[in-house]
Every structure is written in structure tokens, then in C-alpha cells.
Amino acid sequence: MPIHIPQNDPQRSLRAIKQKLGSTFEELIESGQYILGSQTTAFEHAWSSYLGVEGCVGVANGTDALYLALRAVEIGPGDEVITVSHTAIATISAIVRTGATPVLVDIDPQTYTLDPAHLAGAWSERTRAIVPVHLYGGMADMDSITAFAEERGLVVIEDCAQSHGSTWGQARAGSLGLLAAFSFYPTKNLGAVGDAGAVVTNQPDLLDRLRSLRQYGWDGNRVSQMAGDNSRLDELQAAILRARLPQLDLENDRRRQLAARYDEDLANLPLRIPTALPPVTHTYHQYVIYVDERDVLMRSLAERGIGTQVHYRQAAHQQPGYTNLVRCVGHLPVTEQVVSRILSLPMFPALLDLEQDAVIQTITTYFGA
Numbered sequence: 001m002p003i004h005i006p007q008n009d010p011q012r013s014l015r016a017i018k019q020k021l022g023s024t025f026e027e028l029i030e031s032g033q034y035i036l037g038s039q040t041t042a043f044e045h046a047w048s049s050y051l052g053v054e055g056c057v058g059v060a061n062g063t064d065a066l067y068l069a070l071r072a073v074e075i076g077p078g079d080e081v082i083t084v085s086h087t088a089i090a091t092i093s094a095i096v097r098t099g100a101t102p103v104l105v106d107i108d109p110q111t112y113t114l115d116p117a118h119l120a121g122a123w124s125e126r127t128r129a130i131v132p133v134h135l136y137g138g139m140a141d142m143d144s145i146t147a148f149a150e151e152r153g154l155v156v157i158e159d160c161a162q163s164h165g166s167t168w169g170q171a172r173a174g175s176l177g178l179l180a181a182f183s184f185y186p187t188k189n190l191g192a193v194g195d196a197g198a199v200v201t202n203q204p205d206l207l208d209r210l211r212s213l214r215q216y217g218w219d220g221n222r223v224s225q226m227a228g229d230n231s232r233l234d235e236l237q238a239a240i241l242r243a244r245l246p247q248l249d250l251e252n253d254r255r256r257q258l259a260a261r262y263d264e265d266l267a268n269l270p271l272r273i274p275t276a277l278p279p280v281t282h283t284y285h286q287y288v289i290y291v292d293e294r295d296v297l298m299r300s301l302a303e304r305g306i307g308t309q310v311h312y313r314q315a316a317h318q319q320p321g322y323t324n325l326v327r328c329v330g331h332l333p334v335t336e337q338v339v340s341r342i343l344s345l346p347m348f349p350a351l352l353d354l355e356q357d358a359v360i361q362t363i364t365t366y367f368g369a
């Protein structure tokens, strides 16, 4: 029988808890509350206590979470926000939506995250914030980034869409910046069955602003005190996230186990395995190798039934819709080199050992090793 191994398959983990989700759905229908009810409040509490932060505001998706976090600290036209070009385009789209200019710096060649050595060159009188993106389940160098931000009075907003449960020492991703944005898109380490997102912070005044911004800028009397949006987390997604949260640490352990096996068995091949530098505990949202002639390997694996993906094939500054809306600090040589050589291998908690064996065997044979 021909093999088919997907690069990611959230359906398998969801099937395993289908019964539990079925009763959650029934309870929800009976509750009569479908927007901003008890499920959302309970998930917001559960998520903030998991992260060790003061509070959480559930919103419609991860892009909105970033946008509303930026709005909460009044970032807008004329401001500059430093981030990376090697990220999901959503990071850039959220900044552009505020009217601010994304200022893009190069990444560290080992971790593929924001290289703090470029922050000084990116800074201007207009700089208001830094958005480090904790890509693939790793984390940006938060000690250096927060030190730089403190020195210059800048806000740090973590993009945690790919780092649910990752840690920097004892601190969880999302607890180190002034604010942090999460996506619960179905393929994320903690995923909903539709769009969902959240903003977290330790500051009660920012939590109040976010609750207002996600509903038209309303105060308690439903009068808009500022311009806002409709970006609410719905009860069904909140209920599903609540049901799935208790498995997150176990699922992240499984991801680390799969990563350790890839690390060991691919280490001697002509490719580079991902780097996880202390004090980061990586959660392998993606397992990304760096390899010459990436597309040839990708095609060869596809012909043998093995799914891979490229996250991301074009950096933000290379994409026509955004080229003229961003400012790059230099030519971003590491970013441009990395996007042509990275390849995300099959990685999800329900990936079977036997399937991983087949992936490793196929890659090893490809290299004639």
C-alpha cells in the first residue's frame, strides 16, 4: 500500500477527544450563551494561569491579537515597530493595519529568530515597540531584547502564535513582554476548530482596554469611548480550547521526543538540524531542517508519499503586497538565505513512530547514506 504521511494533521488529535468535545458541544447549546459567556471567561482564566500572567483577553484570531495589542498601547500612524521579515505575513499585516511602519531586521542564523545585534541600527526617534516572533516553537533572545527595550523605553509585544508552552528559563513564552499575542489556528500546538486568538498581559489597565477594543471600544454601558472592532473569541472555540489545554504539555513532550529522534538520526547527513539554545525549552511547532537544493528533496519526499512544507518560502519584504509598506534594515542576508533552504518535516503529536521511521529512512536513502 502506498504510504501517505502528512506534514501536519490536527484531525488525528481531535478525533482522540471527539467524545469529550461532543458533550462540550451539547452543554454549550444548552447554555444559551454563544458569545463572551462562561466558556470564554473560563478559558481566559485557564490560559493566563497556565502562562503565569495576570490576565487574558480572548479574540477572534492571532492577527487580531497582535493588532489589538498594538492598539492597546496606542501604536498608530507615524510610529515604527521593529520585527523580523522571516515570519508569517500575519505579523506584518497586524502592524500595517495600525498605520505604523514595520521595520524589519535580520535573524540569527541558528535560531531563525530576531537577532538583537541589529536592534541599535533599526532604532529611530519613531520606534515605539519591538515584536519578537518565537518561531517554530523556539524563542527569540528575550534577555537582550527586553534589556534594549528598557533602555530606550520601548514596548515588547511577543508574537507567540507558534510557541504555546515554550519557556525561557522558568518563564513561559507570553509572560516576558508587556503584552503577548497567541493564535489558536487549528494547526497550532493548542488549536481550535476554527479561528481563535488571545492577548495576555500582567497590566490590569491594558486588560480593560483590550476588552473594550475587542467590542467596538465599548464601556460598561455599550457606549464607544474609542474606535474599536468586533474581535471576540466565540464560546464554541473557547470550550474546545479548554478541553484541549490539559493535553498541551503531554503533546509538547511528544513533539520533543519526535524532535530528539530526528536530531539523532539526521545529524550525520548533509543538512542542518534545528538548534535549541539554553535557556529555551523548545516546543517544536515545526521541525525545520536547513538543506541545499531544498526543493529537490521536497519533491523526492512527495513522490514517496511524505508531506513537507516551507515556512516560509518568501520573507515578508519579498512579497509584493508588503514590499512598499515595510522598511528593511540592510539587506537581510540571513533571512534571504534561510528562506531558500528551510524545510519543515512531518511534526505533530499524533505522528506514529513507524511513520517517523519511514521519513528518516527516506531522507537517509535520498542522501545515499
Ligand SMILES: Cc1ncc(COP(=O)(O)O)c(C=O)c1O
Residues within 6 Å of the ligand: 061, 062, 063, 064, 087, 088, 090, 091, 133, 159, 161, 162, 182, 183, 184, 185, 195, 196, 197
Ligand atoms: C508567527 C505568527 N504570527 C501570527 C499569526 C496569525 O494568527 P492567525 O492565523 O490566527 O490570525 C500566525 C498564524 O498564522 C503566526 O504563525
